[in-house]
Amino acid sequence: MLNYRHLYYFWMVSKEGGFAPAPQRLVMAIQTNRAQVRELEKTLGYQVLKPAGRSVALTDAGKAAFARADEIFQIGQNLAEEVRAVASKRVIRLSVGLSDGISKLAAHSVLALVLDTPDLKLLCHEGEFEQLQSELALHRLDIVLAGQSAPPNPNLRLNSERLVSSPVDWYGPEKLVKKSDVGTFPQSLEHLPVLLPTGHSVLRSSLDRWFLERGVKPHIVGEFEDSALMSVFAARGLGVFPVSRLGTDDLGLMPGLRMLGQCEDLHEEIYAIQNRRGQQHPLVQQILAKRTDLGTTHPSA
Amino acid sequence: MLNYRHLYYFWMVSKEGGFAPAPQRLVMAIQTNRAQVRELEKTLGYQVLKPAGRSVALTDAGKAAFARADEIFQIGQNLAEEVRAVASKRVIRLSVGLSDGISKLAAHSVLALVLDTPDLKLLCHEGEFEQLQSELALHRLDIVLAGQSAPPNPNLRLNSERLVSSPVDWYGPEKLVKKSDVGTFPQSLEHLPVLLPTGHSVLRSSLDRWFLERGVKPHIVGEFEDSALMSVFAARGLGVFPVSRLGTDDLGLMPGLRMLGQCEDLHEEIYAIQNRRGQQHPLVQQILAKRTDLGTTHPSA
DNA sequence: ACTCAAGTTCGTAAATTCCGAAGTGGCTCC
């Protein structure tokens, strides 16, 4: 087990250039300093310093150790100051986990509810659904937004609440979407080029089921991890794509899109997962309170 | 003064998610762990953990501290292993300091003398002349290559030796350098576009003196820190430029250049600066021994 | 050879890190 005090003394010796100046700067006895560096060498299993004239020099191992030690203590030197800066600032931090399968457009709509909070510092962290759950349990995240509710795991005390259940609409570039296509929706999806989210997402599973129920075999020309990216490609003429009505607002920047159809019986859902007990983050409470403001929220269970 | 042991325990607690699992993993008593984190809070002046249910959670200050601690201990975890890897490898390290004013082309020619050493790991470090001197004195560098010799400072025991004194030739792109220009050199420098090293370099000082002595007022169209960069721009037609004969070999890759003139009475010099005493690096000795192999070495004092 | 400066060794004192034992308080289950 590496002892950081030993490493620190070694670092000082290397930086100051010997066992004479370093202990003086550290206001300590020279023998102590030397003994501690000896300890470091014992734990590393290699000499880090070697005699050089009447001073000492770094060995190759020592050079490597010094390079790393330098990184470490560079960070360490600033740590206290940074903590002080963070603690004294009046910022409100909100750590949000975004599950991999979630639509970024929709996630933005949810977070927009609190985005006008003054002095807000938003920390977004994407990751696998399972990983985010454990980070939440360890109080490293305040809330997780996901396309699915958390399974009732008695070890992780988590509460899921459905924030929104937003019907899905289809859009496509104007030059692609004809009037007849709108009339024959959703059958028109069989000859129109279709873009879909990849299989990772919950929405994709719902879509596949939806296609199956209606006997529609869409002509898939592209699959995207990222819903925002998909909308860009669609607007450039690649094909038509589904988007939850909640995410539609964010599409305002994307001109030249025409609605192809609506499916009220298919919903993209977003769940807010949080710790069951423990005082909740004020902004999380605010999101839950304002959730009906998400205009497209589906009222039913 | 930040205690890294305290920080380490705090890091473990945050990573493992509480005071129950962390000490178990560290094989230590829980109270100890807690006490140490308390000490951290005392030195930082802020709480890093706060009660949350029957466990604890990070405060905002704690989150900031954890982020930094994570960086630190990530490095620390690998340090021992890296040192071991370096120490057990049969590589020969040579740490070279290149003074800012030196021509990279010439530096390469010098280092080429030992570049065929098997298992060589060359560490090149550029910097100000003064800074390199102190790094050399601290045995952080094995040798410094500079355009000037080290002033006799009794505190820093350094030895300078002139490695090469190479005459300077002028080249330019073929379409620019006419036969008449070659005939009227160096007066032709007054109408040809001339590229020069910036004032930082020793060569530039020598050049300016050389111009003055001959009453030549060159038509300067560009100044470059980096000699290699200068040669590239010159080859693309920007102008004519001076280069020491030693560096000419490296110009092989630069076709379309024609010699404009030679000045035997102007030399770019390169000095090797090393520690006076202390066993010298074998490769440094090799460089000094082979220095006459640098074909263009000027024999005189 | 002498001197000074840098590094080393040894033994003991001071500080810290550590654990056993005995509380608190929140949470869950019945």
Add this chain to the structure above:
DNA sequence: GGAGCCACTTCGGAATTTACGAACTTGAGT
């Protein structure tokens, strides 16, 4: 709504680490 559990606390003294005073080598400069 009370029993029980689990996570976190507090307190005191033991064990380990860290630190220093004093005396000893070794190398470089004069």
